[in-house]
Amino acid sequence: MTFTPLSAAVSHVGKIRSNNQDSGYAGRHLFLVADGMGGHAGGDVASAIATKRVAEADEDYAAAVDAESALRSAMIAANSLLAETVFEHSELTGMGTTVSGILRVGDEVVLAHIGDSRIYRFRDGELEQVTADHTFVQRLVDSGRITAEEAAVHPRRSVLMRVLGDVDATPEIDTKILDTRPGDRWLLCSDGLSSYVSEDKLAAILASVRSPQTAADRMVKESLDHGAPDNVTVVIADIDAGDVVAVSEPAGFVGSASAPLMFDGAEDERRPIRLPTLLLHPLKSTPPEDTHFEPEREEFLEQLIEEDRRRARRRRITWLVVVAVAIAAIVTAVVLAYQWTQTHYYVGVAEDGTVAIFQGVQQNIGPISLSHIEQSSEVRVDDLPTFERRQVEATINADDLRDAHDILDRLSRLVDSAAESSAVP
Structure with missing residues (x-):
């Protein structure tokens, strides 16, 4: 068979x-x-x-x-x-x-x-x-x-x-x-x-x-x-x-x-x-x-269970330390990144339509703006010549704060010159 x-x-x-x-x-x-x-x-x-x-x-x-x-x-x-x-x-x-x-x-x-x-x-x-x-x-x-x-x-x-x-x-x-x-x-x-x-x-x-x-x-x-x-x-x-x-x-x-x-x-x-x-x-x-x-045996089981509790405590402490280090690293990175943005300047248009010097970069993270007005002016963007107005509306990057002031002074002089020219009969 x-x-x-x-x-x-x-x-x-x-x-x-x-x-x-x-x-x-x-x-x-x-x-x-x-x-x-x-x-x-x-x-x-x-x-x-x-x-x-x-x-x-x-x-x-x-x-x-x-x-x-x-x-x-x-x-x-x-x-x-x-x-x-x-x-x-x-x-x-x-x-x-x-x-x-x-x-x-x-x-x-x-x-x-x-x-x-x-x-x-x-x-x-x-x-x-x-x-x-x-x-x-x-x-x-x-x-x-x-x-x-x-x-x-x-x-x-x-x-x-x-x-x-x-x-x-x-x-x-x-x-x-x-x-x-x-x-x-x-x-x-x-x-x-x-x-x-x-x-x-x-x-x-x-x-x-x-x-x-x-x-x-x-x-x-x-x-x-x-x-x-x-x-x-x-x-x-x-x-x-x-x-x-x-x-x-x-x-x-x-x-x-x-x-x-x-x-x-x-x-x-x-x-x-x-x-x-x-x-x-x-x-x-x-x-x-x-x-x-x-x-x-109960005594041996208790010994092993206590050993496991110690391992669990060490694991939790290690986890908390890792999380704390990670959070600290993230916070440090965010602070350093923000500080880096504050070393930049540009000239742009304020909400009231005037030309202003901004400190920071032209970006936002959600509702958080990475720039703020460093110095306002009385120069209105509508008073600028067409070419300069478009430049300001697109923002003009500056090398540093002094360069930003120079840009603002130049734009102010352009407005003054335009006003004087229009005032001549």
Whole structure:
């Protein structure tokens, strides 16, 4: 029988990291992504162990509630397995992983999620994020303290509040049941994709690329083209009218879960890193740092919130200083410009029809005149000869105040000469 490929899983180490701490899985009913944390203390091991354990839940379930219970139990079991692994291999202390997965049951999808990997549903041309990031900055966004745009560049944007690992024996896992229908496309990804490629771009790829494999490859390429230094993992699952069938070959693991686990005897090669001093996802222009995990303790949240308040105060003070400097610069420029206009003089016609010396320039800024009468005279413009009258009406520029007086004296003499000539019988 020939099967139509309805899903794909791709994982890439990224541009800077030396090992892939992500894992992905595309099965018959189950699809998931895990993003390991702990750096050389076992992020790759954590994601691989969790992925392989949760993948055991890839079965056919009679009802969505049964699948939800099984998926939650699988993730709790994976958490216990991570704790046991750390107990047996102390060099892995501090390792942890995010896990985000969907399990299809008929026309419903069961979702289980912990951490900051993401699950999206693409339906009728619209991309919707159906998971919430378990990060500190997402809490700030949810509480209205910062905007989503500010969260994207916040220095604490990748401080995780929940993960699977050796910290909490009963981690809080988000689960829910959503409807699905033929034509839906489900996208699961680590933050190596979501932190570097916009949702608009992701939607455009899902809308225009029919093949899940090609679409996943395109997304990884987009992330790398945007300079993503972190690991990138993408899983795409399309929904058809029947059962979801991955490919004609066995279900596939990608990333660290696709390779044998290697941690025996590695204690001398690994540097133990204890929670909470782990993984911070990097800026595009900097090498990747280890992500920080912090359990949801009130004192720690208050500490981070106070730190954010200080950042907000510094940002407001900086903004006010910048605005004040800009206003001062504008005022200074206006004053200097006005002073420059007052070094100019010209001869023109006053409102009463007499010739006058004006200080300033022959322009207005709205209702504000940039000139005023410096000296009036008794010379009427109508008494001037035609040529000089037209010159005065158009204004005569003067080199300085003395030159303006000379021009006015000359015009006065012309009027006097004209009057004397007319008085001679």
